[in-house]
Amino acid sequence: MPVFDLATTELRNLNQSLHAISGNTTNEDFEVINPRGAHAIAVGIDAPVDVHIKGSVGYYCAGMNETANITVHGNAGPGVAENMMSGKVVIKGDASQYAGATAHGGLLVIEGNAASRCGISMKGIDIVVKGNIGHMSAFMAQSGNLVVLGDAGDALGDSLYEARLFVRGEVKSLGADCIKKDMRPEHLELLAKLLEDAGISDVKPDEFTRYGSARQLYNFNIDNADAY
Amino acid sequence: MCGIVGLFLKDKSLEPQLGSLLSEMLVTMTDRGPDSAGIAIYGSDQSNLAKITIQSPDPETDFAGLTDELRKAGIENVSILPKSTHAVLTVPADQIDATRSALCDLRPDVRVMGTGSTMEIYKEVGLPKDVLERFKIADMAGSHGIGHTRMATESAVTTLGAHPFSTGLDQCLVHNGSLSNHNNLRRSLTHDGIRLETQNDSEVAAAYLTGEMAKGKNLGAALTSALDDLDGFFTFVVGTKSGFGVVRDPIACKPAIMAETDAYVAFGSEYRALVNLPGIETARVWEPEPATVYFWEH
Numbered sequence: 001m002p003v004f005d006l007a008t009t010e011l012r013n014l015n016q017s018l019h020a021i022s023g024n025t026t027n028e029d030f031e032v033i034n035p036r037g038a039h040a041i042a043v044g045i046d047a048p049v050d051v052h053i054k055g056s057v058g059y060y061c062a063g064m065n066e067t068a069n070i071t072v073h074g075n076a077g078p079g080v081a082e083n084m085m086s087g088k089v090v091i092k093g094d095a096s097q098y099a100g101a102t103a104h105g106g107l108l109v110i111e112g113n114a115a116s117r118c119g120i121s122m123k124g125i126d127i128v129v130k131g132n133i134g135h136m137s138a139f140m141a142q143s144g145n146l147v148v149l150g151d152a153g154d155a156l157g158d159s160l161y162e163a164r165l166f167v168r169g170e171v172k173s174l175g176a177d178c179i180k181k182d183m184r185p186e187h188l189e190l191l192a193k194l195l196e197d198a199g200i201s202d203v204k205p206d207e208f209t210r211y212g213s214a215r216q217l218y219n220f221n222i223d224n225a226d227a228y
Numbered sequence: 229m230c231g232i233v234g235l236f237l238k239d240k241s242l243e244p245q246l247g248s249l250l251s252e253m254l255v256t257m258t259d260r261g262p263d264s265a266g267i268a269i270y271g272s273d274q275s276n277l278a279k280i281t282i283q284s285p286d287p288e289t290d291f292a293g294l295t296d297e298l299r300k301a302g303i304e305n306v307s308i309l310p311k312s313t314h315a316v317l318t319v320p321a322d323q324i325d326a327t328r329s330a331l332c333d334l335r336p337d338v339r340v341m342g343t344g345s346t347m348e349i350y351k352e353v354g355l356p357k358d359v360l361e362r363f364k365i366a367d368m369a370g371s372h373g374i375g376h377t378r379m380a381t382e383s384a385v386t387t388l389g390a391h392p393f394s395t396g397l398d399q400c401l402v403h404n405g406s407l408s409n410h411n412n413l414r415r416s417l418t419h420d421g422i423r424l425e426t427q428n429d430s431e432v433a434a435a436y437l438t439g440e441m442a443k444g445k446n447l448g449a450a451l452t453s454a455l456d457d458l459d460g461f462f463t464f465v466v467g468t469k470s471g472f473g474v475v476r477d478p479i480a481c482k483p484a485i486m487a488e489t490d491a492y493v494a495f496g497s498e499y500r501a502l503v504n505l506p507g508i509e510t511a512r513v514w515e516p517e518p519a520t521v522y523f524w525e526h
Contacts, residue, residue: 037499056499056513075513077499078483096483096515115515116480135480135518 007034011041018068021047037077042070045087062089065106081108084125097134100127103144109198116153119146122163128198138165139175147194149203157211161218165211166191168203177217181210230391230404231257231377231497234465235505236472236524239491240371242506247368251360253494253501254375258356260497261377264390265359266351268400268467269373273346278324278397280317281341281349282331283387287313290335301330312362313387314341314350321345324397339388339425344398346371346469351390371526372472374465374495376402382410383428393431395422396438398469403430404482404497405461413457433458437466447471451521463516465495473523480518487511493524 004014014032021027027049035041039059042051045068053061056074063082072080075093084103091099094112101117103125110118110127116134119127119141128147135153138146141163151169158175164187165178174180183206191205233253237243250267284290291310294317298306303323309316319327324343331338342349350363356377360366376391383389392400407413410429413436418424422435436458440450447466451473454464463482466473474495476484487494487502489511496502499513516522 036503037501058498058500075499093513094515096485097481116518135478 001029001031003031003033005033006036006038006041011038014041015043018042018045018047018049018051021045021049023047026050035074039077042068045070048087056093065089075112076110081106081125084108094131095129100125105144107194107197113150119144119163122146126194126197128194128200130198130200132169135172136175138163138178141165145190145194147191147198147208149200157213159217160211160213162213164190166194166208167211168208171209171211174211177214178211179214181212183208183210229260229379231260231501232375232391232402232404232463232465232495233257233497233501234372234374234402234467234472234474234493234495236372236493237370237491238493242491243371244369246370246373248366249505250373250375251366252504253496254360254377255357256501256503257377257497261379262355263380263385264351264353264378264387265356265376266349266378266390266392266402267360267363267365267373267375268342268347268349268392268394269365269368269370270346270398270467270469271348271368271370274318276321277318278321278343278345279348280319280324280327280331280343281314281347282317282338283314283341283351284335284338285313285387286337287315290338291315294335297334298327298330301334303327303330311350311364313352314363316348342392342394342400344394344469347394347398347400347467349392349394349400351376351392352387353385353390372467374400374402374467374472382406382430383426388426389428391430392467393428393434395424395431395435396441399434399438399441399467401430401434401437401464401466403433404463405477407433407458407460407462409459429460433462433464441468447473447525448521448523451475451523455519455521463497470526471523472525473521474516475521476516476518478519484516485513486516486522487513 029050032053035055037058043063046066051070058077060079062070066085067087069088071090076095078096081089084106086106088107090109095114097115098117100108108127110129113131114133118133118137120139122141122144124144132150138157142161148167152171155175157178188205391402394400407429410432
């Protein structure tokens with residue numbers, strides 16, 4: 001198993017080695033030690049490989065990921081898994097602001113709490129947070145699913161498009177055009193699968209409330225024409 | 229973008245290492261702000277004496293013979309410790325104002341960086357490692373301190389525009405962000421008699437807190453008022469003689485991370501700044517909540 005010690009090896013060596021991997025079959029695992037909060041660790045991988053990062057990371061870890069499984073055994077700084085396309089990223093600790101921002105696909109699991117703007121402008125990613133999320137989460141979220149086992153901060157889902165939000169705890173306040181919706185059988189089924197994918201077995205789908213777009217904001221309303 | 233750090237020691241045995249720990253934290257934040265750097269350190273208290281940290285663009289000329297001239301001007305018990313472009317004047321605590329006014333006459337180009345019984349402030353234009361080396365910060369001991377690496381947005385890259393800002397005895401502030409109502413606030417603070425030296429927005433924040441504490445508030449209460457009265461982006465780390473505080477604006481887009489152990493409370497713009505602290509592996513590490521005041525007191 002290749003081991004990269006970032007206390008003694010340039011970050012670029014690690015990322016270039018990860019970029020050199022190709023193919024559709026699972027590759028040998030990578031281990032990264034002494035990440036010491038460095039930025040842009042394991043960014044831009046485009047191959048099925050498991051990467052274990054032993055410690056806390058800084059900005060933009062696992063950004064643009066395609067097909068790799070990346071686990072951070074620590075906390076993640078701002079923008080973890082930003083613009084992820086596919087694959088799986090697991091954060092064992094907490095994640096800072098805008099986790100999973102703009103991401104198109106894949107699964108991001110945050111075992112601790114996520115700070116503000118979690119899933120901002122998400123475009124198809126599934127995000128499962130075992131703890132709480134901060135304010136302005138899922139702002140302008142377009143598609144995908146955000147599952148929160150704890151509480152959500154202010155202005156959840158402001159200016160939301162078609163992403164689905166499932167919150168088990170309290171929501172401090174809803175953003176503009178975000179409303180509570182009924183949990184139909186297909187949502188319970190979807191949620192059961194997302195929880196299973198995230199390795200969560202002690203929580204039931206019917207404990208969650210679904211939130212989504214009221215669809216009043218993103219279609220132009222002719223009655224508002226005078227405002228422009 | 230700027231980098232800010234702070235370290236508040238609970239374990240006295242770490243006090244000799246305060247300067248070296250803070251220096252290491254600050255250098256790690258160089259790429260968040262390579263314009264200028266500064267640090268405020270709270271050292272030992274000398275009874276009835278006060279420290280005035282001064283700075284000169286021409287230290288060799290300005291600091292030469294200064295103590296003799298101050299004595300002639302009536303400040304009898306004065307000593308000076310020059311450090312590069314800065315010097316610490318030690319005077320009787322009741323003669324701070326007299327010394328400041330004598331300095332204005334004797335050395336018009338000399339600026340006062342800060343005054344207090346334990347606080348010293350050092351700041352200059354340049355890379356953080358060079359600034360820290362110039363003032364031998366790593367050799368300094370103390371109970372707590374804050375530091376800043378600057379990427380200027382709101383005022384010129386000058387020594388006076390560097391952080392920390394001090395607008396009251398033993399008070400200092402570092403800021404990451406930008407304020408939008410600082411001009412109005414500066415006018416009303418000046419009207420209230422608070423002395424401001426620059427056009428910098430962060431100095432207004434420092435002066436605002438000085439004004440609130442002058443009304444009898446403690447640091448925590450002053451920071452709570454700041455959330456109502458200051459408009460803009462901010463993560464502040466603030467020091468007083470016995471206290472250490474942190475507050476972020478409600479939007480909280482300026483990064484912040486904190487760590488606490490039995491030995492210290494530490495603040496960094498990024499986790500990278502904290503990785504060399506003793507026991508960080510087992511510290512409680514968290515991101516301070518938006519619009520929430522955190523403060524510790526010795």
